[in-house]
Amino acid sequence: MARIAARLPQAPDVAVGPGDDAAVVEAPDGRVVATIDVLVEGRHFRRDWSSGYDVGRRAAAASLADVVAMGGRPIALLVGFAAPADLEAEWADALADGLRDEAAVVGASVVGGDVTAADAIAVSVTALGDLNGRDPITRGGARAGDRVVVIGRLGFAAAGLALLESGRLDHPLADAHRRPAVDYAGAQRLAAGSDVTAMIDVSDGLLSDLGHIATASGVAIQLDSRDLAIDGRVAEAAAELGSDPLLWVATGGDDHAFAATVRGDVPVDATCVGTVVALDVGGGPTVRFTDRETPDRGGHAHFS
Amino acid sequence: MARIAARLPQAPDVAVGPGDDAAVVEAPDGRVVATIDVLVEGRHFRRDWSSGYDVGRRAAAASLADVVAMGGRPIALLVGFAAPADLEAEWADALADGLRDEAAVVGASVVGGDVTAADAIAVSVTALGDLNGRDPITRGGARAGDRVVVIGRLGFAAAGLALLESGRLDHPLADAHRRPAVDYAGAQRLAAGSDVTAMIDVSDGLLSDLGHIATASGVAIQLDSRDLAIDGRVAEAAAELGSDPLLWVATGGDDHAFAATVRGDVPVDATCVGTVVALDVGGGPTVRFTDRETPDRGGHAHFS
Numbered sequence: 020m021a022r023i024a025a026r027l028p029q030a031p032d033v034a035v036g037p038g039d040d041a042a043v044v045e046a047p048d049g050r051v052v053a054t055i056d057v058l059v060e061g062r063h064f065r066r067d068w069s070s071g072y073d074v075g076r077r078a079a080a081a082s083l084a085d086v087v088a089m090g091g092r093p094i095a096l097l098v099g100f101a102a103p104a105d106l107e108a109e110w111a112d113a114l115a116d117g118l119r120d121e122a123a124v125v126g127a128s129v130v131g132g133d134v135t136a137a138d139a140i141a142v143s144v145t146a147l148g149d150l151n152g153r154d155p156i157t158r159g160g161a162r163a164g165d166r167v168v169v170i171g172r173l174g175f176a177a178a179g180l181a182l183l184e185s186g187r188l189d190h191p192l193a194d195a196h197r198r199p200a201v202d203y204a205g206a207q208r209l210a211a212g213s214d215v216t217a218m219i220d221v222s223d224g225l226l227s228d229l230g231h232i233a234t235a236s237g238v239a240i241q242l243d244s245r246d247l248a249i250d251g252r253v254a255e256a257a258a259e260l261g262s263d264p265l266l267w268v269a270t271g272g273d274d275h276a277f278a279a280t281v282r283g284d285v286p287v288d289a290t291c292v293g294t295v296v297a298l299d300v301g302g303g304p305t306v307r308f309t310d311r312e313t314p315d316r317g318g319h320a321h322f323s
Numbered sequence: 324m325a326r327i328a329a330r331l332p333q334a335p336d337v338a339v340g341p342g343d344d345a346a347v348v349e350a351p352d353g354r355v356v357a358t359i360d361v362l363v364e365g366r367h368f369r370r371d372w373s374s375g376y377d378v379g380r381r382a383a384a385a386s387l388a389d390v391v392a393m394g395g396r397p398i399a400l401l402v403g404f405a406a407p408a409d410l411e412a413e414w415a416d417a418l419a420d421g422l423r424d425e426a427a428v429v430g431a432s433v434v435g436g437d438v439t440a441a442d443a444i445a446v447s448v449t450a451l452g453d454l455n456g457r458d459p460i461t462r463g464g465a466r467a468g469d470r471v472v473v474i475g476r477l478g479f480a481a482a483g484l485a486l487l488e489s490g491r492l493d494h495p496l497a498d499a500h501r502r503p504a505v506d507y508a509g510a511q512r513l514a515a516g517s518d519v520t521a522m523i524d525v526s527d528g529l530l531s532d533l534g535h536i537a538t539a540s541g542v543a544i545q546l547d548s549r550d551l552a553i554d555g556r557v558a559e560a561a562a563e564l565g566s567d568p569l570l571w572v573a574t575g576g577d578d579h580a581f582a583a584t585v586r587g588d589v590p591v592d593a594t595c596v597g598t599v600v601a602l603d604v605g606g607g608p609t610v611r612f613t614d615r616e617t618p619d620r621g622g623h624a625h626f627s
Contacts, residue, residue, distance in 0.1 A: 034354060038462075039459075039461050040358060040393050040524050041450075043354050047353055049349065049351055049353060053348060053399065053435065055402065057404070057437045059405050059440070084344075089345045089347065100361070135367070139441065141445045143361065143403035145403075146345075219344060
């Protein structure tokens with residue numbers, strides 16, 4: 020841990036960093052936002068597809084995006100790292116660098132961790148954040164009439180995974196699986212407005228995660244598939260592989276886009292993809308396309 | 324996670340509990356104490372020796388003790404749980420119950436988690452705590468002349484592990500490996516006094532962990548082995564197995580006793596085991612017995 024700690028600069032809001040029984044970080048709001056995510060080798064990543072640095076970036080992003088989806092400003096990461104005893108030290112160093120660099124995107128520090136031996140690599144990342152005096156944005160606030168918006172890109176990580184699975188390791192889009200490009204700043208601008216009623220980090224796939232909002236809020240959500248932006252590169256990769264790019268966009272996880280519901284005007288840098296409606300009497304799927312068949316949520320494709 | 328969340332009551336200082344992107348907990352001090360520990364199947368526990376409930380108690384204790392060793396009051400736990408897909412649901416339920424019950428000892432709640440598939444079980448526990456306006460107690464404050472004290476029991480978990488390894492699964496002391504009996508309240512009373520200069524959770528073994536205090540504080544520590552209490556049951560188990568009970572007490576981890584340095588009087592419920600002295604010119608071991616040979620720190624025996 021000492022070797023790793025030496026790679027980790029600490030921001031001024033860290034009172035006690037790595038190397039003691041616990042870290043101490045500022046929580047000026049008087050509340051702390053806290054979340055944990057686990058990435059496991061062979062399920063979330065493969066060492067022949069992703070570097071230690073890639074895994075660090077991605078593991079940090081998964082937890083940082085959760086804090087941002089609550090309306091929080093990430094401050095600190097804690098990392099549990101289980102790895103085979105014969106893992107090269109360079110891999111662990113690169114992991115720490117990746118965690119540090121992804122945290123730095125939002126001004127957060129890696130403040131502590133625990134390293135232990137195991138047969139396969141598992142990386143647990145806890146992210147802590149501050150609410151700056153605002154209410155947390157939960158999944159439960161969506162109401163009929165709200166618009167559904169997306170911040171950030173969708174379908175890229177699913178395309179990247181499909182490309183890796185087909186042996187296209189050097190395809191530029193394969194990097195989208197290795198390291199998500201998360202639009203933290205866009206989500207933070209959205210959260211700073213007063214019109215957001217619910218928000219979620221899209222980690223399981225858009226349909227699945229909007230389903231979580233619908234369930235928590237007791238509403239239904241109608242989407243128009245033609246409003247879901249399909250990036251040209253994603254469409255091209257789908258054509259190459261004979262896949263449906265809309266499926267990647269609607270059910271692929273791991274891009275860590277943000278889906279939210281807003282009252283009133285749609286912010287300029289968000290994409291409106293649907294509308295919140297009252298729950299049907301008697302049920303039916305709570306998230307559905309109005310213009311085509313709704314695919315099975317499936318979502319969150321792992322490769323094992 | 325929903326199944327597990329249903330088993331987890333939330334204290335009033337939890338604003339948002341399990342089920343959203345992140346939890347929100349009170350941090351009245353304006354700072355938060357945070358730590359993570361990982362337990363891995365086959366290294367820290369075996370399923371044929373420990374129940375899910377045992378592993379939950381022990382995993383929670385490891386992190387809660389770290390918060391208390393900083394002088395913090397534990398508020399919340401977050402749990403990363405990786406497990407084989409065919410693990411019985413009852414094992415995971417029991418794990419959650421164990422985490423909940425150990426947290427309840429100090430008034431903390433299990434506020435969130437992440438569950439994922441893996442080949443072997445790994446449990447990462449993050450603990451968060453509040454400082455109640457006091458300075459954190461680090462490892463770096465010990466000064467020459469301070470007394471070295473121990474709160475809680477030592478040698479029990481090492482005895483329990485040795486008994487399990489010799490096939491004595493039903494020996495009463497074997498439970499000391501399965502679930503530590505941590506004296507959180509004793510450590511909290513000690514921390515509430517103003518005379519504590521350094522404190523550590525004894526997880527690697529007393530000699531090793533006092534070594535961490537010595538290094539961080541730039542001091543040496545002298546111990547009298549005759550002041551280390553050896554419980555009668557531990558001595559008896561050592562006689563049965565032909566082991567040296569002092570080795571268990573001095574180098575065994577996992578009891579989560581607390582070692583501290585204090586200025587002035589030794590509190591009534593702490594055991595004084597030594598003295599802080601100035602660092603020798605030219606070095607030598609920084610933690611040593613004055614009355615007998617100092618064993619190799621070794622410490623923290625895992626069974627693999």
